[in-house]
Amino acid sequence: MPDTRIALTDKAVAKLPLATQGQYLARDTELPGFFVLIGKAKKTYTIQGDLRRDGLRKSVRLAVGQAGDINAREARAKAKEWLGKIASGEHPTEERRRTGGATLGDAYQRYLEVHMVRKGRSAGTIANLKDHMERLLKDWQDTPLATLGRNPAMVAERHDKITGENGPYIANGTMRSLRAVYNHARKTNRDLPPENPVYGIDWNVETRRDTGMGVEDLPRWFAELEAVTNPIRREFHLISLLSGSRPDALKKARWEHLNVKRSTLHIPRPKGGERKAFDIPLSRAMLRALWRVRKAARMMYPRQSTEWIFPGASAAGHMVEHWEKREALFKWGNDLRQSYRTLAQHAGLSDLDAHLLMNHSLPGVNAGYITRGKLVDHLRGEQERLSRFIFASGATEKQERRLAA
Secondary structure, three states: OEEEEOOOOHHHHOOOOOOOOOOOEEEOOOOHHHHHHHHOOOOOEEEEEEEEEOEEEEEEEEEEEEOOOEEEHHHHHHHHHHHHHHOOOOOOOOHHHOOOOOOOHHHHHHHHHHHHHOOOHHHHHHHHHHHHHHHHOHHHHHOOOHHHOOHHHHHHHHHHHHHHHHOOOHHHHHHHHHHHHHHHOOOOOOOOOOOHHHHOOOOOOOOOOOOOOOHHHHHHHHHHHHOOOOHHHHHHHHHHHOOOOOHHHHHOOOOHEEEOOOEEEEEEEOOHHHHOOOOEEEHHHHHHHHHHHHHHHHHHHHOOHHOOEOOOOOOOOOOEOOOOOOOOOOOOOHHHHHHHHHHHHHHHHHHHHHHHHHHOOOOHHHOOOHHHHHHHHHHHHHHHHHHHHHHHOOHHHHHHHHHHH
């Protein structure tokens, strides 16, 4: 088929027939040097221009991306950028070749596959990284890391932009991801500038949310909990308070991980991944809550309830959303984790026991010698003491009989 000239749009490119033999070109009517190369199996957006350097002229042809992997508008923007570099005497991918192909996209994929997945990082941590890289830094995927390393002002400006559009916490999180990807890439590419460009930003101030309950808040909370009509959600909130568990870990709890004989619930992939797996010691009140939720789940979700402790109508089969209207239940989710730690202090639990029960990293070298698995009986006793304290401080006799008897 002979070469043609059209306005390159997604619809126009899709209509171009594949070549029966050899290849042919469809040149863009708007941007000189931009065309799509059509072969027997694929269509590739391409640019071609004359690079003039040191009095010499060299024709440069580069693939921008395959139709289907990249749309026409993205291909045109990239083509315009590259043709502009060629016109100014710069080879678009020369720096990428010199630094071993280390674009942000290359480095991100390697960090994701080698560091995050291989080391068993949690699904939530990986999802955050993907969101930062594939959404908030999407337009930088083809930018050489060396370019970012030499231009920390670019990074600072992007941090300011994300702060304004998405908020200070997301902006800081995105920069932490970028910092980690850059540091990981430099381990195997010493040509990169040694100073991480993220060091040039002005970090947004982050304050820990102060949303935990004290003893005086418990009567209201138990009264509101009693009014929650869905029994699965009601027991979920109660176990969240009595265990101090992170909501995401609890929502994905399975019956196979419950050990009734040892009174423990195994959490195989908490925040931090498999290497942070631990057992939640269960008090009597927590075991009875699990018995009640199993009874309710068998009626509401008979198929899902064989696997998930807190089943739901989601595609995954377990509860996905755990939020409640604040006027109905004023504390839920991570509020209850903060409440657990606050109430543990009220009840007189030691800092070390509280760290162990919440699966926090242990402070100091000395504490690092502790073997958690050998303290299950002791921790179960402390869990029992805290559950009794919580009920005694906030539940009426009727509520206590129903929820903890």
